[in-house]
Amino acid sequence: MSSFNWPVIGHQRIVSYLQSVIERQAPNHAYLFYGAPGLGKNLVADLFVKSLLCQSAGPKPCNTCSHCRELERGIHPDVVFVTKEDDQKNISVEAVREARSKIQNSSLLNSYKIMLIREADTLSLGASNALLKILEEPVGQTVFIFIAEDLKFLPQTLLSRLQAIKFLPVNHEDLEHHFLSLGLERSLVYELAHLSLGFPGRVLPLASHPKKFNEYKEKVTDIFEKVSGNTVARLKLAEELASQNNSELAKTNARQFLTSLSALLRDVLLFKNACAHKITHRWLTDELSVFASHYSARQLAKILADTRLTLRSLDQNVNLRLALENLLLAF
Numbered sequence: 402m403s404s405f406n407w408p409v410i411g412h413q414r415i416v417s418y419l420q421s422v423i424e425r426q427a428p429n430h431a432y433l434f435y436g437a438p439g440l441g442k443n444l445v446a447d448l449f450v451k452s453l454l455c456q457s458a459g460p461k462p463c464n465t466c467s468h469c470r471e472l473e474r475g476i477h478p479d480v481v482f483v484t485k486e487d488d489q490k491n492i493s494v495e496a497v498r499e500a501r502s503k504i505q506n507s508s509l510l511n512s513y514k515i516m517l518i519r520e521a522d523t524l525s526l527g528a529s530n531a532l533l534k535i536l537e538e539p540v541g542q543t544v545f546i547f548i549a550e551d552l553k554f555l556p557q558t559l560l561s562r563l564q565a566i567k568f569l570p571v572n573h574e575d576l577e578h579h580f581l582s583l584g585l586e587r588s589l590v591y592e593l594a595h596l597s598l599g600f601p602g603r604v605l606p607l608a609s610h611p612k613k614f615n616e617y618k619e620k621v622t623d624i625f626e627k628v629s630g631n632t633v634a635r636l637k638l639a640e641e642l643a644s645q646n647n648s649e650l651a652k653t654n655a656r657q658f659l660t661s662l663s664a665l666l667r668d669v670l671l672f673k674n675a676c677a678h679k680i681t682h683r684w685l686t687d688e689l690s691v692f693a694s695h696y697s698a699r700q701l702a703k704i705l706a707d708t709r710l711t712l713r714s715l716d717q718n719v720n721l722r723l724a725l726e727n728l729l730l731a732f
Contacts, residue, residue: 406460407448409441410579410601411571416445418566423452423461428513429564431536431545433521435552436568439602442548445568446517447472450480450546454512468512478509483518488649492520494527501531505540514543521547522554529559536562570599580608596681598664618684624661625685628732629692635729643722652715655725659712665689666705673698707731 403424409416422428434442448462451472457463464473471477481500485492504516518524524532536545536559547563549555573594579601580590585608593614597604607614627638642655668680672693680689693701711728715721 404460405452406462406464407445407452409445409448411575412441412445412568415566415568419445419449420452423449428453428544430539430543431547431563433547433549433555433560433563433565434568435549435565437550437570437600439597439600440568440570441601442568443519446546446548450515450517453515453544454479468510479512479514481514481516483516485520485523490649491523491525492518492528494525494531497524497528497531501535504535504543508541512542514541516543516545518545518547520549522549522551524555524559526556529556533558533562571597571601572599576601576604583608592683595679595683598681621661621665621682622685622688624658625665625682625688625692628662628665628729629688632730635732636726639722639725639729642725651721655721656712656715659708659715663705663708663712666701666708669693669696670698670701670705673701704731 403420405420405423407416407420434446436442451462451464451469454468454472454477455461455463456466456468462469464470468477472480475482481503483492483496483500486496500516504514506514508514532545535543539545545563547555552560552565576594576597576599577590580593581587585593593604593608596607607617627634642658643651664681665685668682668685668689669692671677671679672689673696677686677690680686682689696704707728711724714724
């Protein structure tokens with residue numbers, strides 16, 4: 402029986418299933434890993450691909466065999482990566498056609514042929530259609546792995562051909578166990594686990610870099626101070642966030658702001674409902690309490706709902722500055 406070297410936090414049922422597939426050498430031809438950002442979908446996909454191809458007789462992936470090394474460098478001849486270009490809204494049909502032509506060739510290393518499609522929910526309709534035939538008639542030992550956040554952006558014709566695996570938030574115990582195993586102080590572990598809200602990817606970059614964690618605290622504190630300020634300060638914040646109009650960079654910055662704001666408003670609501678022990682931004686305890694005193698629970702729930710609605714609207718053709726101003730003026 403194979404052993405595995407998968408540094409994954411939580412998701413034990415998913416991990417056990419995928420590892421059993423590798424042991425039996427019987428992968429399905431198409432998987433869809435889906436769930437919110439920061440859960441570990443991409444990490445699990447990478448480990449799955451590596452372990453499928455790893456030639457080591459020991460724990461997989463070994464990270465030292467030729468297959469593992471070539472994957473690390475992104476040059477494995479039997480693995481095709483499909484990603485959205487930073488300046489593009491969708492994965493284009495041209496990108497899929499190029500990947501399709503590569504995956505249809507015979508394996509150069511007598512291994513599985515694998516196509517890994519990140520941000521699959523950004524596939525254009527033409528790109529999705531270009532994948533259908535090869536999904537229906539895969540060549541040889543071909544494995545497709547799609548990674549997406551939201552199923553609603555994928556056509557049903559594509560979904561019906563994939564084995565969907567949903568990633569859910571990780572419980573605090575798994576996160577705390579992992580951080581303690583890294584030798585972190587228990588007080589920091591407690592703070593990181595609560596801050597994560599079950600999303601390891603949100604806090605892993607902060608866990609081993611105290612400077613980054615402090616910078617993160619300063620950034621979130623700054624956001625809270627601005628939204629807690631007067632109308633002029635909030636309008637100036639909207640102007641800063643939308644300074645590049647509706648560019649992808651401006652939308653990315655706005656998404657990060659709205660995500661942080663949602664988490665802060667969640668904490669405020671917890672305070673309002675006598676659940677202060679569950680807040681995530683523990684260094685802002687006093688400030689959150691003061692903010693909560695200025696609003697009713699109903700008002701806070703409305704503001705939180707509007708924030709999440711604004712976040713979802715960024716995927717549509719909205720006027721970014723107007724959307725942010727409308728939200729922040731409601732405070």
